[in-house]
Amino acid sequence: MPHGLAFRRTELSLSLVNPNNGYSQLRLSHYASGDANDWDRLPEWNPATEPIQAAELDAPGGASTTSLSERATPHPEGNRLLHRDACLAGDTPPGRQKLVP
Numbered sequence: 001m002p003h004g005l006a007f008r009r010t011e012l013s014l015s016l017v018n019p020n021n022g023y024s025q026l027r028l029s030h031y032a033s034g035d036a037n038d039w040d041r042l043p044e045w046n047p048a049t050e051p052i053q054a055a056e057l058d059a060p061g062g063a064s065t066t067s068l069s070e071r072a073t074p075h076p077e078g079n080r081l082l083h084r085d086a087c088l089a090g091d092t093p094p095g096r097q098k099l100v101p
Contacts, residue, residue, distance in 0.1 A: 005040075008032040048072040 009032035016024045030039045050072040056063035 005032045005034055046074045048074055 012027060012031050013019065016027070018024055019028065030037055032038065032040060048068055050068055052063045
Protein backbone atom coordinates (compact mmCIF):
# COMPACT_ATOMS: atom_id res chain seq x y z
CA MET A 1 0.00 0.00 0.00
CA PRO A 2 2.09 2.98 -1.27
CA HIS A 3 0.10 5.70 0.50
CA GLY A 4 -0.52 3.91 3.74
CA LEU A 5 0.25 4.95 7.29
CA ALA A 6 4.02 4.38 7.13
CA PHE A 7 4.38 6.20 3.80
CA ARG A 8 2.43 9.26 4.98
CA ARG A 9 4.29 9.34 8.29
CA THR A 10 7.65 9.21 6.50
CA GLU A 11 6.63 11.96 4.07
CA LEU A 12 5.59 14.20 6.99
CA SER A 13 8.86 13.57 8.83
CA LEU A 14 10.92 14.35 5.73
CA SER A 15 8.99 17.56 5.05
CA LEU A 16 9.70 19.16 8.43
CA VAL A 17 12.38 21.84 8.39
CA ASN A 18 12.75 21.72 12.18
CA PRO A 19 11.26 18.53 13.64
CA ASN A 20 12.07 19.73 17.17
CA ASN A 21 9.85 22.81 17.38
CA GLY A 22 6.48 22.66 19.11
CA TYR A 23 4.36 22.71 15.97
CA SER A 24 6.37 19.92 14.36
CA GLN A 25 6.18 17.87 17.54
CA LEU A 26 2.38 18.33 17.63
CA ARG A 27 2.10 17.13 14.05
CA LEU A 28 4.40 14.18 14.65
CA SER A 29 2.48 13.10 17.74
CA HIS A 30 -0.90 13.07 15.96
CA TYR A 31 -0.38 12.46 12.23
CA ALA A 32 -0.39 8.87 10.98
CA SER A 33 0.66 7.70 14.43
CA GLY A 34 -1.68 4.72 14.54
CA ASP A 35 -2.63 5.36 18.16
CA ALA A 36 -5.86 6.55 19.80
CA ASN A 37 -4.92 10.23 19.34
CA ASP A 38 -4.25 9.90 15.60
CA TRP A 39 -5.85 12.68 13.55
CA ASP A 40 -6.80 10.01 10.99
CA ARG A 41 -9.51 8.94 13.45
CA LEU A 42 -11.19 12.35 13.26
CA PRO A 43 -14.10 12.90 10.87
CA GLU A 44 -13.32 14.88 7.74
CA TRP A 45 -14.04 18.57 8.26
CA ASN A 46 -14.84 20.95 5.41
CA PRO A 47 -16.47 24.08 6.83
CA ALA A 48 -17.92 26.91 4.78
CA THR A 49 -15.30 29.38 3.56
CA GLU A 50 -15.06 32.48 1.41
CA PRO A 51 -12.21 34.57 0.00
CA ILE A 52 -11.14 37.59 2.00
CA GLN A 53 -11.91 40.75 0.04
CA ALA A 54 -9.40 43.62 -0.07
CA ALA A 55 -12.04 46.00 1.34
CA GLU A 56 -12.40 43.75 4.40
CA LEU A 57 -8.70 44.14 5.16
CA ASP A 58 -9.00 47.94 5.00
CA ALA A 59 -12.07 48.04 7.27
CA PRO A 60 -11.63 48.94 10.95
CA GLY A 61 -10.62 45.74 12.72
CA GLY A 62 -9.87 43.98 9.43
CA ALA A 63 -11.68 40.96 8.05
CA SER A 64 -14.25 39.32 10.30
CA THR A 65 -13.23 36.03 11.91
CA THR A 66 -16.67 35.45 13.41
CA SER A 67 -19.07 35.66 10.47
CA LEU A 68 -19.37 34.74 6.81
CA SER A 69 -21.53 36.13 4.02
CA GLU A 70 -24.30 34.21 2.30
CA ARG A 71 -21.76 33.41 -0.47
CA ALA A 72 -19.76 31.10 1.82
CA THR A 73 -19.58 27.45 0.73
CA PRO A 74 -17.48 24.42 1.65
CA HIS A 75 -14.07 24.78 0.04
CA PRO A 76 -13.79 22.64 -3.13
CA GLU A 77 -10.37 21.35 -2.02
CA GLY A 78 -11.49 20.53 1.52
CA ASN A 79 -8.89 20.66 4.25
CA ARG A 80 -5.89 20.48 1.93
CA LEU A 81 -5.76 24.26 1.43
CA LEU A 82 -6.84 25.36 4.87
CA HIS A 83 -4.52 25.83 7.80
CA ARG A 84 -6.95 25.27 10.67
CA ASP A 85 -4.89 26.81 13.46
CA ALA A 86 -4.17 30.07 11.62
CA CYS A 87 -7.73 30.44 10.40
CA LEU A 88 -9.29 29.71 13.77
CA ALA A 89 -6.93 32.17 15.43
CA GLY A 90 -7.92 34.85 12.93
CA ASP A 91 -4.43 34.92 11.41
CA THR A 92 -5.60 34.16 7.89
CA PRO A 93 -3.12 35.75 5.48
CA PRO A 94 -4.44 37.76 2.51
CA GLY A 95 -5.42 35.53 -0.37
CA ARG A 96 -6.24 32.58 1.88
CA GLN A 97 -9.69 31.38 2.84
CA LYS A 98 -11.29 32.43 6.10
CA LEU A 99 -13.59 30.14 8.03
CA VAL A 100 -15.79 30.28 11.04
CA PRO A 101 -15.89 27.21 13.31
